[in-house]
Amino acid sequence: MNNVMNNTMLANAVDDFDVTALRMDFPILDKKVGGKPLIYFDNAATTQKPESVIKAMDDYYRSMNANVHRAAHTLSAQATDAFERARRHVAAFINSPFMEEIIWVRGTTEAINLVAATWGRANIQAGDRILLTEMEHHSNIVPWQLLAKEKGAEIIVLSVTDAGELDLTNLDSLLDQRVKLVALTHASNALGTRNPLEQIIEKAHSVGAKVLVDGAQAVAHWDIDVQSLNCDFYAFSGHKMYGPTGIGVLWGRRELLEQMPPYQSGGEMIKRVSFSDTSFNDLPYKFEAGTPNIAGATGMDAAINYLGKIDRQAVSQYEAGLLEYAIRKAADIPGINRVGTAKDSASIFSFTLKGVHPSDVGTILNQQGIAVRDGHHCAQPLMDRLNIPGTIRASFAFYNTFDEIDQFVEGLVKARSLLC
Amino acid sequence: MVAGYINRLDKGDEMRTHPFGTKISTDDIIGTLEFFDDWEDRYKYIIELGKELPEMPSECKTDDKLVAGCQSQVWIEYCYHQGRLQLNADSDAFIVNGLLAIVLAAYHDKTYQYIGDFNIQEYFSRLNLLQHLSPSRSNGLVSMVKRIQDIASAYQATQKVS
Numbered sequence: 001m002n003n004v005m006n007n008t009m010l011a012n013a014v015d016d017f018d019v020t021a022l023r024m025d026f027p028i029l030d031k032k033v034g035g036k037p038l039i040y041f042d043n044a045a046t047t048q049k050p051e052s053v054i055k056a057m058d059d060y061y062r063s064m065n066a067n068v069h070r071a072a073h074t075l076s077a078q079a080t081d082a083f084e085r086a087r088r089h090v091a092a093f094i095n096s097p098f099m100e101e102i103i104w105v106r107g108t109t110e111a112i113n114l115v116a117a118t119w120g121r122a123n124i125q126a127g128d129r130i131l132l133t134e135m136e137h138h139s140n141i142v143p144w145q146l147l148a149k150e151k152g153a154e155i156i157v158l159s160v161t162d163a164g165e166l167d168l169t170n171l172d173s174l175l176d177q178r179v180k181l182v183a184l185t186h187a188s189n190a191l192g193t194r195n196p197l198e199q200i201i202e203k204a205h206s207v208g209a210k211v212l213v214d215g216a217q218a219v220a221h222w223d224i225d226v227q228s229l230n231c232d233f234y235a236f237s238g239h240k241m242y243g244p245t246g247i248g249v250l251w252g253r254r255e256l257l258e259q260m261p262p263y264q265s266g267g268e269m270i271k272r273v274s275f276s277d278t279s280f281n282d283l284p285y286k287f288e289a290g291t292p293n294i295a296g297a298t299g300m301d302a303a304i305n306y307l308g309k310i311d312r313q314a315v316s317q318y319e320a321g322l323l324e325y326a327i328r329k330a331a332d333i334p335g336i337n338r339v340g341t342a343k344d345s346a347s348i349f350s351f352t353l354k355g356v357h358p359s360d361v362g363t364i365l366n367q368q369g370i371a372v373r374d375g376h377h378c379a380q381p382l383m384d385r386l387n388i389p390g391t392i393r394a395s396f397a398f399y400n401t402f403d404e405i406d407q408f409v410e411g412l413v414k415a416r417s418l419l420c
Numbered sequence: 421m422v423a424g425y426i427n428r429l430d431k432g433d434e435m436r437t438h439p440f441g442t443k444i445s446t447d448d449i450i451g452t453l454e455f456f457d458d459w460e461d462r463y464k465y466i467i468e469l470g471k472e473l474p475e476m477p478s479e480c481k482t483d484d485k486l487v488a489g490c491q492s493q494v495w496i497e498y499c500y501h502q503g504r505l506q507l508n509a510d511s512d513a514f515i516v517n518g519l520l521a522i523v524l525a526a527y528h529d530k531t532y533q534y535i536g537d538f539n540i541q542e543y544f545s546r547l548n549l550l551q552h553l554s555p556s557r558s559n560g561l562v563s564m565v566k567r568i569q570d571i572a573s574a575y576q577a578t579q580k581v582s
Binding site for chain 2: 357389418
């Protein structure tokens with residue numbers, strides 16, 4: 001969503017959106033912290049869960065808990081139905097052409113590790129290059145580093161501008177036949193910057209590279225269409241899109257997934273085992289060793305269902321309105337410096353307060369019931385590039401309010417008076 | 421005695437002085453913090469305590485003194501004087517510095533027996549600051565307390581050997 005909103009657009013975004021009703025869906029938002037109402041601005045770390053997600057998981061354990069794909073009994077059939085229905089809904093959610101392209105994992109990190117360990121080990125060779133960007137989360141750096149070390153491959157990096165956007169002027173010079181994979185985030189977890197994926201993916205494909213997208217920060221905010229993006233892998237977590245922790249998705253092109261060797265081994269992922277050899281199961285089960293997170297999948301299904309009932313376009317506008325409002329209000333506080341001023345951004349307000357360590361600001365905001373994240377946000381290379389130890393990050397969800405931002409700004413004024 | 425545990429200060433460097441553990445005791449800090457009703461006054465006091473820690477020159481902030489944390493960094497210097505652990509610490513964050521001062525009030529100029537017996541959890545609980553010692557607070561403070569306890573028990577081991 002473009003951050004440049006005029007006053008009328010901002011006003012409309014507020015007026016048209018019934019945040020009071022939506023907040024009632026999230027039981028935790030009534031909580032008090034240290035006697036003060038919780039203001040939860042750490043949504044980029046994990047979002048809160050609507051009642052329907054909590055209930056779906058509770059219902060699963062109460063009424064249909066059984067192992068999936070295993071037994072002839074009724075409960076197992078019900079659990080398997082629910083589990084596979086969730087997979088089908090995830091496929092529709094990201095417009096995946098085939099249901100078997102949806103691999104259940106624990107989260108984005110495991111999805112990336114899976115691709116590094118299977119596709120990576122099979123396809124990356126000595127002298128090959130893997131292109132990352134300077135704004136990646138450690139989870140989209142370290143698995144590739146380990147792979148590159150193992151194979152004698154090289155990591156190369158697309159730099160970031162002072163505004164916190166990818167410096168695309170370098171892209172053409174970095175991309176050549178040696179690049180076998182481009183792994184990049186859809187949106188920066190530290191700054192919010194939304195990357196122009198289509199353009200990068202097209203260029204990467206033109207030199208024969210595959211593209212993995214870390215979608216952890218995108219799924220909560222925007223409609224995802226893996227076919228129109230035309231990427232090769234897309235990874236995301238349930239817990240950052242109002243679903244449960246411990247469940248996530250790797251989407252991959254069927255032809256790539258079919259060629260890839262298995263990841264972990266054990267039950268479910270095999271067709272036939274003898275002591276001389278094992279033949280592996282078909283997609284997606286080849287990559288799903290052991291009993292999966294069935295309850296998590298039902299929770300994820302409920303989260304997708306929940307998101308399907310609210311107007312995502314209105315959500316997007318409202319969240320952009322929250323960000324714009326926070327930027328404007330905080331600009332009045334001396335010493336506040338917004339970090340990352342990308343034109344296209346998720347609803348993340350990352351900033352520093354002059355002369356004060358981010359951790360001190362986080363502590364004082366917490367005393368006022370305001371939950372933000374402070375630190376390097378697991379993006380140390382980006383912090384090094386921007387020459388700062390870290391930032392304070394307020395990340396907004398559609399259940400946040402303009403009133404909460406007013407209180408947050410008051411909280412910042414108090415932090416400044418105590419610390420400066 | 422093992423040399424490595426006797427003096428970790430740079431050669432020719434004096435231990436920087438501070439009032440914690442000598443002029444300002446744990447009881448002083450407990451008494452003062454109990455007196456405040458308001459969180460703002462409590463944090464003002466904690467920040468003030470931190471300002472009484474002498475600043476460690478940047479050339480002294482070497483990696484062997486660093487106790488890394490996700491959110492802020494802590495450097496610790498120590499040596500033994502007549503069987504008592506002498507400590508100094510510095511951080512890049514004001515509140516963490518204040519919390520370090522509170523920790524030094526407990527551990528500075530104490531014997532290894534005292535340090536081993538001291539219940540830091542109960543102390544922070546009485547100060548109503550226990551959340552700062554929770555493992556979720558990766559601010560270096562938890563690692564700092566662990567480091568001091570390790571230094572004391574390593575020293576204790578050397579005493580038993582000799």
